[in-house]
Amino acid sequence: MRSSYPILAASIACTGGTPGGPGVEVREEATGIQALRPLDPDDAVVTTPEGLVSLRADTMLDPTVAPVVAAARHFQAVVATEGELLAGDGGLLPSPLGPELPGPVTELVSAGTALWLRSDGSWWVHTQNHLFHPMVDGSPLGGALTAGHLDGVPVAWATVPGGLLALADSADGPVVVVRTDVTAEALAGSTEGLWAVADGRLELFDGASWHRVARDVTAVAAHPDAPGAWIATADGPAHVRWIEGRAETVPAPEVSGDWRGCDVGGRLWTLDASGVARRAAAVPVALISGLADGAVLGAPTTVRVDVSHPRVVESVELLVDGRAVALGIDSTGLRAALLDPSALEAGEHEAVVRATWTSDGEPLAFEGTPVRFTAAASGPITWLDNVEPLHRARCAICHDNGTETILADRDAWVANVDRILTEVEAARMPLGGDPLDEATIGVIRTWRDTDFP
Numbered sequence: 001m002r003s004s005y006p007i008l009a010a011s012i013a014c015t016g017g018t019p020g021g022p023g024v025e026v027r028e029e030a031t032g033i034q035a036l037r038p039l040d041p042d043d044a045v046v047t048t049p050e051g052l053v054s055l056r057a058d059t060m061l062d063p064t065v066a067p068v069v070a071a072a073r074h075f076q077a078v079v080a081t082e083g084e085l086l087a088g089d090g091g092l093l094p095s096p097l098g099p100e101l102p103g104p105v106t107e108l109v110s111a112g113t114a115l116w117l118r119s120d121g122s123w124w125v126h127t128q129n130h131l132f133h134p135m136v137d138g139s140p141l142g143g144a145l146t147a148g149h150l151d152g153v154p155v156a157w158a159t160v161p162g163g164l165l166a167l168a169d170s171a172d173g174p175v176v177v178v179r180t181d182v183t184a185e186a187l188a189g190s191t192e193g194l195w196a197v198a199d200g201r202l203e204l205f206d207g208a209s210w211h212r213v214a215r216d217v218t219a220v221a222a223h224p225d226a227p228g229a230w231i232a233t234a235d236g237p238a239h240v241r242w243i244e245g246r247a248e249t250v251p252a253p254e255v256s257g258d259w260r261g262c263d264v265g266g267r268l269w270t271l272d273a274s275g276v277a278r279r280a281a282a283v284p285v286a287l288i289s290g291l292a293d294g295a296v297l298g299a300p301t302t303v304r305v306d307v308s309h310p311r312v313v314e315s316v317e318l319l320v321d322g323r324a325v326a327l328g329i330d331s332t333g334l335r336a337a338l339l340d341p342s343a344l345e346a347g348e349h350e351a352v353v354r355a356t357w358t359s360d361g362e363p364l365a366f367e368g369t370p371v372r373f374t375a376a377a378s379g380p381i382t383w384l385d386n387v388e389p390l391h392r393a394r395c396a397i398c399h400d401n402g403t404e405t406i407l408a409d410r411d412a413w414v415a416n417v418d419r420i421l422t423e424v425e426a427a428r429m430p431l432g433g434d435p436l437d438e439a440t441i442g443v444i445r446t447w448r449d450t451d452f453p
């Protein structure tokens with residue numbers, strides 16, 4: 001056995017700030033790799049023509065096995081091969097779990113201290129020193145399964161017919177802690193919650209509700225202990241984070257190759273003919289707070305601009321429809337502006353932060369994700385002018401009577417406003433109709449936030 005392996009010695013290239021945005025940091029490593037699976041922490045199991053390698057200690061675990069799948073558990077690597085289950089953190093030994101399973105392991109997921117193993121088509125879990133074969137509604141779990149967090153507790157997310165489950169550890173084995181009727185084609189857990197792709201739409205479940213994040217998404221990757229997710233979209237790859245109730249998306253044009261997962265640092269591992277690359281997401285440079293995407297402004301509103309690298313950044317502008325708005329400094333030390341909707345034309349507008357800085361003598365500029373908002377035609381959002389017409393047009397046909405939830409008048413809307421927002425944000429209501437657009441949902445939100453005028 002060799003004591004070290006020159007896996008990290010290949011070319012390393014870093015691109016920090018690229019023109020047009022901070023982009024992503026790119027690190028190229030190693031060539032000749034055939035398979036790869038990122039592990040915790042900051043580690044991976046890879047197969048090379050010579051055998052199996054752990055990147056953590058640069059040591060070869062066992063040059064003779066070719067792993068089918070790998071996972072990490074308590075700083076150990078767990079590797080399934082065609083015939084055996086192996087575990088270890090320096091060398092690999094046959095795991096005692098192997099003979100207890102009905103067949104070879106084809107997938108491995110570690111969620112907290114639990115190790116999930118797919119064998120003979122269904123999921124088994126080793127936790128609390130026992131091996132369980134969880135049954136839900138009388139059937140074993142056979143769909144997709146991914147690790148994540150729910151309110152800080154490690155869970156496994158599993159797809160079941162008609163929905164999704166979150167399973168947490170208990171002394172008696174895994175228990176279902178959340179059940180939703182959202183069905184998803186792809187799942188990825190991060191510290192923010194669960195990212196799910198359904199019909200090309202990326203949604204985030206934060207433990208309480210679903211948030212629509214992006215459209216035309218074809219792939220998603222994340223790590224349960226790191227923030228953010230990497231997504232592939234029709235416009236190319238991007239990194240997305242959920243900050244203060246809103247998606248911050250940074251395009252990542254440098255990303256190419258096959259996606260092999262994320263490590264505990266949130267870095268995306270990719271593999272192509274030229275080798276392995278780890279890509280770290282750049283922190284979003286500028287954030288707008290106090291103005292949610294889709295908000296409807298009925299009254300002057302204070303909007304704040306927060307810049308993540310205040311020492312490097314040279315200038316910060318808040319642009320509304322391309323024109324700079326005067327920024328002051330508020331009591332918390334943040335740049336702030338008062339947006340007065342009566343000074344804008346009624347209708348849709350766009351606010352964006354633009355920041356500039358210099359890197360290696362080169363001037364660079366970065367624009368944050370634009371926030372779209374609507375300036376209300378006249379005065380504040382009211383029941384009579386805005387909400388009741390929406391109710392008449394989109395909800396009354398079912399909810400004036402006949403349904404369990406009666407929403408026939410202002411009082412009923414006030415009493416149920418949070419449920420209403422949850423339903424329309426998740427596009428479950430209006431039942432059978434087109435979902436409400438962001439601006440219309442913003443009308444309901446603003447009406448609630450301004451105390452139901």
Ligand code: HEC
Nearest residue numbers: 394395397398399403404405416419420423429430431432
């Ligand atoms: C085609 C009929 C239909 C339309 C249109 C419709 N709903 Fe519903 N809605 C239902 C049915 C059926 C239920 C389930 C029974 C119930 O809770 O009343 C429901 C349930 C709800 C609930 C309760 C959900 C829960 O379980 O907490 C809310 C809130 C709701 N709808 C809001 C709306 C709003 C707001 C609109 C208009 C934007 C709307 N609905 C349009 C049929 C409809």
